[in-house]
Amino acid sequence: MNRLRKSLTVLGAAGVTTLALTGMAFAQDEPFAQSPDETAFIFNTLLFLIGGFLVMWMAAGFTMLEAGMVRTKNVAMQCVKNIGLFSIAGLMYYLVGYNLMYAGVDGGYIGSLGLWFADDSAALAETAADFGNGGGYSASSDWFFQMVFVATAASIVSGTLAERIKLWPFLIFTVVLTGLIYPIQGAWTWGGGWLSEMGFSDFAGSTIVHSVGGWAALVGAIILGSRIGKYGPNGQVNPMPGSSMPLATLGTFILWLGWFGFNGASQLALGTAADAIAVSNIFANTTIAAAAGVVAAMILTQILYTKVDLTMALNGALAGLVAITAEPLAPTLGWAVIIGAIGGVIVVVTVPLLDKLKIDDVVGAIPVHLFAGIWGTMAVPLTNGDASFATQAIGVVSVGAFVMIASLAFWLALRFTIGIRASEEDEVLGLDKAEIGLEAYPEFGQGSQSY
């Protein structure tokens, strides 16, 4: 007798109870009769779980990237913001987000309000009926996978607005972004709403996830203003180098790893050989697009600045990943190289452009997630015959307009109530001491002496 046997008894209890409700025949204590659709059910669910934990891991990637790209005096703040936003995203997606995005959208603009509950009866009934759609999947595995995507959108905002936003206003905006803004626009496409009916195509979310974070960040950056001292009176841009390049690099590798889940599991099925081939092609395209983004950024910075810029190489990887996200399945590897490389070029070109506009994006999230996200979305018709440039443009613009307007409203509401910007004194002192009450590196950070 060992742990396995015990557990089967436990499962017997829990499993049978659950399944009794649905009249299914999968209970442990009956003779085991695994149908092809039950196998597919397990594979589909497993894809969601593996994809989900990889995307969850991206939360650590954003945290490390941002912790490495801000100055020591604001590092702990980024850590708090990121673990906080990931937690809020999960809770909000349970409380309202999932159902707003997926429950009864039916060609419209929004789902329904209400707590999410795991209901496996429909999927199990389909699976048992063996009706030939490749099998169902567990409801919770789907919720888990969709939930970690929400957090990704929120992470993007955190990076752009670093070093001068106050903690609680940021967290409150996160509540709104993950509970309302993200799910509502998500319902339009992934929830089966009007954009989906038009034929808008965004496989894993160049627009639906990345540009959403990017638009919210852009609006936030404009309202919040730039960091003290970032832009000089005569148009000069003062570099404020990040505190730890290895942490920023680690964060980029974590994100690259997580993206296999982000794009690969967005195939949403692994129950057939065709699905397994699709997921594999997505893996290959995803990694080669990132690689092309890195190499493009390295060569371009070498040409433009006579030196390879590490942060541009890192953002080149991310831009390649964002660009391939809208359509990681249809391209050949050659197309994936082109799509990713253009993503890398976009970052190198647009980072200084934002600085010229005095839009202070601490980690370069707007070029990476918004600009490369638009590029990736518009590039879908190049390789996917079912998509059209016009419909893609409608998707990009409508999502952008909605997110900008909604973000603007909430950012302004926050600004004119509790305020969103740290005091000048706190910003100079560093948000770690001012808002968190500790230092990220108490023994060797320079803390308040820098800037």
Add this chain to the structure above:
Amino acid sequence: MNRLRKSLTVLGAAGVTTLALTGMAFAQDEPFAQSPDETAFIFNTLLFLIGGFLVMWMAAGFTMLEAGMVRTKNVAMQCVKNIGLFSIAGLMYYLVGYNLMYAGVDGGYIGSLGLWFADDSAALAETAADFGNGGGYSASSDWFFQMVFVATAASIVSGTLAERIKLWPFLIFTVVLTGLIYPIQGAWTWGGGWLSEMGFSDFAGSTIVHSVGGWAALVGAIILGSRIGKYGPNGQVNPMPGSSMPLATLGTFILWLGWFGFNGASQLALGTAADAIAVSNIFANTTIAAAAGVVAAMILTQILYTKVDLTMALNGALAGLVAITAEPLAPTLGWAVIIGAIGGVIVVVTVPLLDKLKIDDVVGAIPVHLFAGIWGTMAVPLTNGDASFATQAIGVVSVGAFVMIASLAFWLALRFTIGIRASEEDEVLGLDKAEIGLEAYPEFGQGSQSY
């Protein structure tokens, strides 16, 4: 001809040899006839392997958490201790632990002594006989999964006793903890011993893993005493802030990720749709409990201290995870939020309490793993009708009593032989220089100058 074909030949050789012993029909060179139970065998094994590598990864999480929470002068020591303990745990579980825990416990108190060998014959026979229990699993996958749990218990001790314990006494205690203490009490429940017969329920180890580490750490902390300067003569508590908040945060995210393996794969089967649903529900409950722990800790520290405390938010996540570990399957998401949130509250409330008792727990492991572990174990009957408060209490107390007595005996034996505490001089200098002979950050750490 490519690598796959070569490998099938290789497998042919190794596989057939192994299988010949068991008379099974799964050899590669016979016609392929995959039964439903063979598919379930593969799924079950795969769950152990994925769960196992995720839990193995938690060793890195503990290392980063502890490296970030100690002062620079003791960082390398924590690195040595953690890679050392993970290695010792693996070796001891092979040499004595697994069989002490699982071999012939049969309602009793202890298994048998002896090296562990992979014996797949029984599982394969069951699988081939198609007798309807959802299929077997590979013996090594089970060993691997159980082994990484042992290491988790040892990691907990490492954190509490940091900054003043000598290296080799700690490692020797680890030998005892992983080779004797953990497996013996583990036999009582997971090995099918007396607690299991009573109906004690601890799904993934709030008591069996986390409280065991916590009790051993508590006894160790009392015997070892507090760090020099931690508690002033007039009752004041001197903060000794950790050296790197981003590493502590990274460690927490790693642990959160690893916990999907810890709890999810403790379902111990993935061969049926019911199992896939169970694992998915566990993933959802696990992440939402952690999220609730974070939010609870953030709100509570904001109220109590008017600032959000990063280390409390991190420990809130961990406490939420520990709390849900005893029963991650039965709760609804709503219950999981409550269980995790109370875990977060427990940490915020009990960390200062330990300080009042002058029990110096460097990383807060006792509140997280012991107190939240007890809470999670006692909360099982709230959602699992098969558990009772009385039996849960018997499990908590009996495991606690055994681990405390055994730990006390070994800690005292070590103290009165080779000694466990670093000299005052070494502690002030830092254990890195004193015991390891190098510095963690030679170019920017302050080393011996701090404190």
Add this chain to the structure above:
Amino acid sequence: MNRLRKSLTVLGAAGVTTLALTGMAFAQDEPFAQSPDETAFIFNTLLFLIGGFLVMWMAAGFTMLEAGMVRTKNVAMQCVKNIGLFSIAGLMYYLVGYNLMYAGVDGGYIGSLGLWFADDSAALAETAADFGNGGGYSASSDWFFQMVFVATAASIVSGTLAERIKLWPFLIFTVVLTGLIYPIQGAWTWGGGWLSEMGFSDFAGSTIVHSVGGWAALVGAIILGSRIGKYGPNGQVNPMPGSSMPLATLGTFILWLGWFGFNGASQLALGTAADAIAVSNIFANTTIAAAAGVVAAMILTQILYTKVDLTMALNGALAGLVAITAEPLAPTLGWAVIIGAIGGVIVVVTVPLLDKLKIDDVVGAIPVHLFAGIWGTMAVPLTNGDASFATQAIGVVSVGAFVMIASLAFWLALRFTIGIRASEEDEVLGLDKAEIGLEAYPEFGQGSQSY
């Protein structure tokens, strides 16, 4: 209607197109009829994908290990080199590498030139014909898995040559190593070339991956010379301690984790219970060999130097892993302990030996990957009756000779054209400022002041 249904439509389009070419019956819109071989196809593919993302993650491990082992002034350079080499490896393996290694080698010395394309027709035909070999696998999953191995070989070189090699010569050498040197020697064994026909056995690449990186690094280190100040005029060796021990430790844990994919997925199949047992045995052997390497290195350094050396413990883990890589399936756990422990001993003994020869290997990659790789390759016959010492020696020597000669040619070509070594001024200043134009830790690194 939700995201799943949408995606099935998308897959319908893409999947059917692909599959139509092959005449297979797996399209989504036909009745679902999953054959045992289709299930095996999915399992095999999934193993490649999981193994592949774990090995991809090793790129982050090498980056962290190297970033932690160099001085602050060269940390960003290691980050650039590692993300650059991983990207180049992917692109080169697509452009020429894969086909050089696997296309039509047929007992010979080299494959064919040409871009790689995903062609799933053969595997699907085999799968549909149900001809009993355990099923096929997706072509892209295979490419992905093989590609990440190439990057590993290149990472090894990066570590040894740190702190004095210029960026672009290193990257150009990476192009040659990943596009030509690695695939050509790889064709000899894994591509079905002459070494494979002789019976040379290297399960996951102690020789084919690790020694290849090691030989290229050794030749590079000799040509490049040692760092300024490393070896004094009177034979003394000046320690140049690494900048961050926790990052080096993190890197080691990442590599340990990734190695489960490296060795485990080199089974190349998961479609039968026998395969699942094999992969599990590989996991167990892999982790216990690493553990034995750590403990051996810790005990030996305690004896030799009266202190445990953290970097030796870390390299002990890696040496144990490299040593078991040539044959992770056949050994019992006891044999795996021995093989790994000897790997750990080799590192402790040979690191000072290289210093005596004034070969400056910054991270100890030559002892770990070359010496332990040779040991592991020669140890195969101890546990695998199909291998012979003579053939193993022929494999080690022939791969070594080829890689040394080819590396020598390319290193010399680079040296006499664009030069490979940074100027003395740049080396003293630090390569981060000199070549990358930023500092890894601008606020607390000592940058140019150190050494």
